[in-house]
Amino acid sequence: DAGVTQSPTHLIKTRGQHVTLRCSPISGHKSVSWYQQVLGQGPQFIFQYYEKEERGRGNFPDRFSARQFPNYSSELNVNALLLGDSALYLCASSSPGTGHEPQHFGDGTRLSIL
Amino acid sequence: AQSVTQLGSHVSVSEGALVLLRCNYSSSVPPYLFWYVQYPNQGLQLLLKYTTGATLVKGINGFEAEFKKSETSFHLTKPSAHMSDAAEYFCAVSNYFGNEKLTFGTGTRLTIIP
Numbered sequence: 001d002a003g004v005t006q007s008p009t010h011l012i013k014t015r016g017q018h019v020t021l022r023c024s025p026i027s028g029h030k031s032v033s034w035y036q037q038v039l040g041q042g043p044q045f046i047f048q049y050y051e052k053e054e055r056g057r058g059n060f061p062d063r064f065s066a067r068q069f070p071n072y073s074s075e076l077n078v079n080a081l082l083l084g085d086s087a088l089y090l091c092a093s094s095s096p097g098t099g100h101e102p103q104h105f106g107d108g109t110r111l112s113i114l
Numbered sequence: 115a116q117s118v119t120q121l122g123s124h125v126s127v128s129e130g131a132l133v134l135l136r137c138n139y140s141s142s143v144p145p146y147l148f149w150y151v152q153y154p155n156q157g158l159q160l161l162l163k164y165t166t167g168a169t170l171v172k173g174i175n176g177f178e179a180e181f182k183k184s185e186t187s188f189h190l191t192k193p194s195a196h197m198s199d200a201a202e203y204f205c206a207v208s209n210y211f212g213n214e215k216l217t218f219g220t221g222t223r224l225t226i227i228p
Contacts (some may be wrong), residue, residue, distance in 0.1 A: 004157070033214060042118075042204050042218030043158070056215050090157055094214060102148065103216060105157035 002027070004106035006091050012112045013081050021076045021109045025093030031055075032074040033103060034066055035090040043090055049074055086113045116141040116207045120219035128227045133192040135222045137179075137205030140186065145207045147188040148216065149179055152202040161203075164188065175199070200226045 005024045013019050025032050031050045035043035045058040049068035063079045072093075078085055088110050092103035121136040139145055146165045150158040162173025169181040175198075179190045188205060202223050206216040 031214060033216075035216075040220075042206075042220050043216070045215045045217070048214055058215070092158075092216075101214070102160045102163050103214060104160070105150075107155075107157040 004091055004093050004104055006089075006106040006109050008109060009107070010110045010112075012114060014114050015081055015083060017081050018077065018079050019081060019111060021078075021089050021091075021111070023074045023076070023091030023093075023106060025072050025074070025091075026104055029093035029095050029104070030072050031094045032068055032072065033092045033094075034074070034076045035092065036060075037088040037090055037108070039087070046076070081113050083113050086111060116145065116209065116217045118205050118207050118217055118219035120203075120205055120222050122222055123220065124223045124225065126225040126227055127195045129197055130194050133177075133190070133195045133199065133224065135190040135203050135205075135224065137188045137190065137219060138186055139188060139205070139207045141207055141209060143209050145209055147179075147181060148206045148208070149173065149177070149188075149190050150204045150206060150218075152204065152221075154201075158204065161190070195226050197226050197228065200224055 007022045033048040034046040037043040047066045048056040052068045066076045068074045088108040090108045092105045094101045094103045117140045119138045148163045149161040162171045164171045164181045172178045177192050202221045204221045205219045
């Protein structure tokens with residue numbers, strides 16, 4: 001079975017631009033979470049969506065938004081990009097969540113801001 | 115609130131030697147604990163998890179970890195290191211409050227010396 005897939009794999013943008021990252025969860029998984037991993041650090045939680053509803057939000061500015069579609073795929077949108085947004089963005093999916101179901105991660109989208 | 119501390123950002127061991135990666139957590143409620151491994155230019159792969167029950171947890175690739183509530187620790191061990199174990203290792207904690215937010219440590223880079 002296919003794992004979590006993310007697109008694109010790499011992206012280069014300039015400051016002030018907008019970006020959309022996409023994620024397809026493992027078949028049957030209804031929960032999708034997004035994380036930001038800055039070089040040399042652990043991933044930081046951005047959002048979780050379950051059944052198309054936002055279930056959790058991390059400490060990120062309103063420039064970050066996300067949504068989940070009826071097929072459980074998800075998009076992460078970032079507006080007014082800053083140099084500090086350069087990072088690896090990871091998507092993770094899990095089966096209906098109770099907190100102890102492991103999250104399965106994609107290989108991420110590496111976003112570089114010039 | 116929850117947090118994770120990984121002692122030692124870099125650990126080097128000889129091939130065939132014991133691997134010990136340290137993780138201490140802080141959580142106001144019973145935690146769920148995870149170890150993930152990240153190879154270069156890849157996402158995170160689950161090694162093992164602790165939710166409830168047996169405190170000694172066995173994972174993939176010969177790794178295991180022991181949950182010690184009294185020490186708030188969840189250290190990762192492997193009896194005999196292999197060259198393929200060279201990677202970044204992340205300890206993470208979560209609990210169930212309606213979302214599955216994972217809080218990660220800063221990671222430990224494991225180097226294997228031939």
